[in-house]
Amino acid sequence: MLQIGICDDEPLLLEEIKKITEDCLQRQQAFSILSTFTDGKALLYEIQDGKHFDLLLLDIEMPGISGMELAERIHGLLPDALMIFVTAHYKYAVDAYALHIFRYIPKNQLKGRLSHALKDAVSLLEIQNTASYIISSQNRLERIPLKEILYIEKDGKNALFHTVPAANQAEAPAKSDRRIRKTLAEIFEELDSEEFYFIERGFIVNLRHVTGISHTDCILTDQTRLPVSQSRLPEFKKKLNTYWKDKI
Numbered sequence: 001m002l003q004i005g006i007c008d009d010e011p012l013l014l015e016e017i018k019k020i021t022e023d024c025l026q027r028q029q030a031f032s033i034l035s036t037f038t039d040g041k042a043l044l045y046e047i048q049d050g051k052h053f054d055l056l057l058l059d060i061e062m063p064g065i066s067g068m069e070l071a072e073r074i075h076g077l078l079p080d081a082l083m084i085f086v087t088a089h090y091k092y093a094v095d096a097y098a099l100h101i102f103r104y105i106p107k108n109q110l111k112g113r114l115s116h117a118l119k120d121a122v123s124l125l126e127i128q129n130t131a132s133y134i135i136s137s138q139n140r141l142e143r144i145p146l147k148e149i150l151y152i153e154k155d156g157k158n159a160l161f162h163t164v165p166a167a168n169q170a171e172a173p174a175k176s177d178r179r180i181r182k183t184l185a186e187i188f189e190e191l192d193s194e195e196f197y198f199i200e201r202g203f204i205v206n207l208r209h210v211t212g213i214s215h216t217d218c219i220l221t222d223q224t225r226l227p228v229s230q231s232r233l234p235e236f237k238k239k240l241n242t243y244w245k246d247k248i
Contacts (some may be wrong), residue, residue, distance in 0.1 A: 002032035002125060003052055007043045007070070008059040008086065013107070014038060017057055017086060020111065024118040030126075040065040047077050054080075054125050060087040071101065079209070079221050080128070080147055082121050086110065133161075133191060135180050144178065146193060150209050150220055152184060154202040159187050164209075164222065197239055199228040207243045 004021065008014040014036055025032050035053075037043040040062050047053065056074060060067035071083050082102040102124075103117035128147045135142040150162045161178040180187075188196065188204055195207050199218050209221045216233060217225040228236055 002054045004032050004055045005035045005053045006057045007037040009038050009062045020114050024115045030122045040070040055082045057084045149206045152204040
């Protein structure tokens with residue numbers, strides 16, 4: 001069940017966005033719960049109170065708190081949530097790019113472009129919710145959703161998975177580790193996902209959790225800093241840039 005939030009301070013436009021969203025989800029046979037807000041602060045309070053959203057459609061120019069600030073705050077609380085900006089102002093497109101917004105929809109192209117953006121978002125969320133890495137041994141069988149993997153590091157003859165719990169697991173610990181007896185090369189081949197990258201012989205990172213690169217360090221959403229080898233740094237920058245562009 002997808003949790004979708006829509007926020008726009010114009011009631012008529014809010015209803016139009018809601019109707020387009022409902023029609024699109026019905027065509028895709030995607031089960032969802034829609035919540036609407038005319039106030040960005042009210043939406044933020046809900047999230048701070050523990051409400052989880054998979055997808056958010058946000059206006060940019062709203063009183064009280066702008067969509068830009070709202071998106072930044074939400075990303076800190078729900079890093080896996082997809083966000084779509086709906087706005088009349090093209091001048092915000094560059095800033096939306098910097099925030100890694102999934103799509104940017106001009107209001108004068110709402111009917112033509114929103115349905116396509118929603119279709120892509122739902123498809124991506126379905127993949128994210130099912131894609132997993134399976135740990136299988138004589139005494140153990142465990143499924144790790146790929147979106148929960150922060151990074152994997154070499155630990156002697158083992159590989160150590162550093163993971164974060166799903167956003168809606170409020171009672172789970174902030175971070176947990178799993179160790180298996182395999183090489184990073186074996187795991188990288190088994191992952192078979194464009195979201196993972198070998199930044200150095202001892203580390204594989206999940207691009208979805210990378211917030212930036214500082215000098216030769218890769219910075220993750222939990223503020224972990226990992227070294228990137230000089231030889232792989234140029235390619236890693238290109239890979240990360242492409243990954244971010246594909247999310248807009």
